[in-house]
Amino acid sequence: MGRAPCCEKMGLKKGPWTEEEDLILINYINHNGHPNWRALPKRAGLLRCGKSCRLRWMNYLRPDIKRGNFTKEEEETIIKLHQELGNRWSIIAATLPGRTDNEIKNVWHTHLKKRLNKTTRPESETQIHTNESSDFTQREEPNSPLHSSSEISSLTNAASGAAVSGGVDGYNLPEMDESFWSEVLSGATSDLPAGNSDSVVRVSNPFGSEMNMEGCMDFWYNMFHRAEDLVQLPEF
DNA sequence: AACGTATGCAACCGCGTAAAA
DNA sequence: ATTTTACGCGGTTGCATACGT
Structure with missing residues (x-):
């Protein structure tokens, strides 16, 4: 089975995202969605691999992300x-x-x-x-x-x-x-007493x-x- | 104040698998 | 039916900051 040659290409940026990159990604997805992550960075003008874009969106930029401490x-x-x-x-x-x-x-x-x-x-x-x-x-x-x-x-x-x-x-x-x-x-199949939920x-x-x-x-x-x-x- | 260590978190990597060709 | 591509997941890494000595 072949595997996606993701991030192999030279010239693609790695590491922490900048505010500018975030804005580009947010703006692009808000207008176009993300039907194809692999093609997204090229179309949006980002020097990132699709995998990186997906991760950034899913884990940080999505509008429904709840930030802050866990209850x-x-x-x-x-x-x-x-x-x-x-x-x-x-x-x-x-x-x-x-x-x-x-x-x-x-x-x-x-x-x-x-x-x-x-x-x-x-x-x-x-x-x-x-x-x-x-x-x-x-x-x-x-x-x-x-x-x-x-x-x-x-x-x-x-x-x-x-x-x-x-x-x-x-x-x-x-x-x-x-x-x-x-x-x-x-x-x-337990033979434990009824009602013993523990x-x-x-x-x-x-x-x-x-x-x-x-x-x-x-x-x-x-x-x-x-x-x-x-x-x-x-x-x- | 300077250094070393611990902690928290964002991001990357590689794999499995579904879908497309 | 087989091969290729892309996605999503879980494990891991590495950087920034906090804390202790």
Whole structure:
């Protein structure tokens, strides 16, 4: 498979963006959108590669970017989702409107991870795994229907619609009606006492992974309801 | 005040994959 | 059906600033 020969050409600028470059990029995208990142810098008159332009726009210049410190609620969401999903920063970012995957990744490595390490209980005291040192995919069940971040992205996008029963990549996604949770609960193979939401149970979630019931419910809620924000494309 | 170290964050790099040719 | 191209993601790097000695 060929790979994009991005940034190979000599003469393309690297490093921090100047205010002038930012203005050029903002102005161009506001008037033309960004249907083709690779062609954008040339058309806009920027000596940058498309990849660099995309990154700058997505992580810094987009009008819907929320700047400033993370709220306690946002941090808790990151911690909870990271516990369930591992380093799936883009998925986590999808549940926090205005926050970028890069920003969340930075916050995790600079603040949250350290904070958690300070308060981490010994492994033997908890059945809930954190995914910090192992890739999420390595924890997937052998028969897990999801194998790549792009598939999860597809799920996220599919979730943005009202009806999701059509499924993604052959996987039938359930309707979020009242019977949904009863089906999930009936799919749990745990023999733990009912109502113990802190305990790990194996649930029939599409990731084939373990998460506690509360986490599973929160996850689905975020996926189906907050993903709506994702597909509201800016108007140019 | 000067230096060394730690921290935070923006940006780059390389890979996987979907879409196009 | 195969190859090429472009995009998006996660890991990593490097610079600027803060902090401690």
